[in-house]
Amino acid sequence: MKAAVVTETGVEIRDVAKPQPKPHEILIRIRAASLNRADLAVAAGNRHGTVGGQGAIVGLECAGEVEAVGADVKDFKPGDRVMSSAAGTYAEYTVTDAGRAHKIPANNMTWEQAACMPVAVQTMHNALVGAGRLKKGESVLIQGASSGVGLLGMQIARHMGASIVMGTSTNDGRRARLKEFGCDLALDSRDPKWPDKVKEATGGKGVDLIVDQVSGGVMNQNMEAAAILGRIVNVGRLGGMKGEFNFDLHALKRIDYIGVTFRTRGPEEVRAIVKAARADLWPAIEAGTLALPIDRTFPLAQAAEALAHMKANAHFGKIVLVTA
Missing domain, CATH: 3.90.180.10 (Medium-chain alcohol dehydrogenases, catalytic domain)
Known part of the structure; x- marks a missing residue:
């Protein structure tokens, strides 16, 4: 072949x-x-x-x-x-x-x-619903939202009942299109004031759940934008493998910082993730509302x-x- x-x-x-x-x-x-x-x-x-x-x-x-x-x-x-x-x-x-x-x-x-x-479905459903423990009515931010996985992540968050869906992109043209995929607030992560805009959009509380595909230099800003008892799920490192980490801010907000990857998951765990995603999302995929x-x-x-x-x-x- x-x-x-x-x-x-x-x-x-x-x-x-x-x-x-x-x-x-x-x-x-x-x-x-x-x-x-x-x-x-x-x-x-x-x-x-x-x-x-x-x-x-x-x-x-x-x-x-x-x-x-x-x-x-x-x-x-x-x-x-x-x-x-x-x-x-x-x-x-x-x-x-x-x-x-x-x-x-x-x-x-x-x-x-x-x-x-397949990859976007299992990655983002697991990040949002599995590791991220998303509840109906919570707010969500997707870092790196203009990627294929990010675009589906915003749609899944909306489908699962998120109250506010936010996404970041450093490209002006792509950021302008995020609304087509369920985004209420599109942010430029190069703007040092973007965490303030997240707080404003959430009534000062901060965002409940961040799915981070960027990592690197945005880590401390993620924690600034997060709510007390917020969760940050690290699914990608497009912005770098290392970065500054404000341990005091992490402790002050009592943030759950969760790393996920499929590279160290065994077959049974992957099967369970795929099954859970199918149970929650397949009617919407069949209807074409997730695409x-x-x-x-x-x-x-x-x-x-x-x-x-x-x-x-x-x-x-x-x-x-x-x-x-």
Whole structure:
């Protein structure tokens, strides 16, 4: 099969062996695969959890048809249209644990649209509802809201009953579009006064829950913007792996600071997260009220160009690879 493989000279399309499903896995004939920020690190030769390094196939999510199932799989059969998080999805085929996969709703959802959903759905539902313990009527702020995951995060927060949904972006054009995706207050995190605007919007209380995809230099501002007994869930580090941390402010506000990643989660925990997200969100996904914009599509043969487009950070919404 054809796949986008990490080599010493960059990502190249090569012929590799077609994978075979283990007893708990399904084999997916990939029709579309969506790009994620973590793919840039893998493409550069770094590791992301258990994947990465020379010879790795890039990619974390896809949509396609089930071609074969393992002996222990009960919920899927060959021919089912599915979307799933999975390793090595810049390819014609991949295998994944059946507990990670969703059947694509029986509506007009395209392969490209379906491929955009799995990582964003499980990441943001877990960050908001699982780790973040969002309650109806609470306020939410998404740092890095103009990313695909961030755009869906704001929609999920609204769907789950948040009273005020706020989002940040340092790009003026993208920030202006956040309202389309459930944002009540769009903020520029370069503005040193943005925490004051959050407090004003929340009647002086501060925001109940922050989902932070930026980290780095915004940590202390997050705590300034947070309510007493607020929660901050760290899901990404686009602004840097390290930054100043005001321990006294953290203690003064009694903030829960929670780190999450799928890299150290076992299969059973991931299955539970996927199941919980499906229970809360699937009717809205089937109705099309939770959806993501597609910025641009590329053929699989242009995987390197698609990654360059993501690295340039000029996109709004998801970038998608399609197979022939």
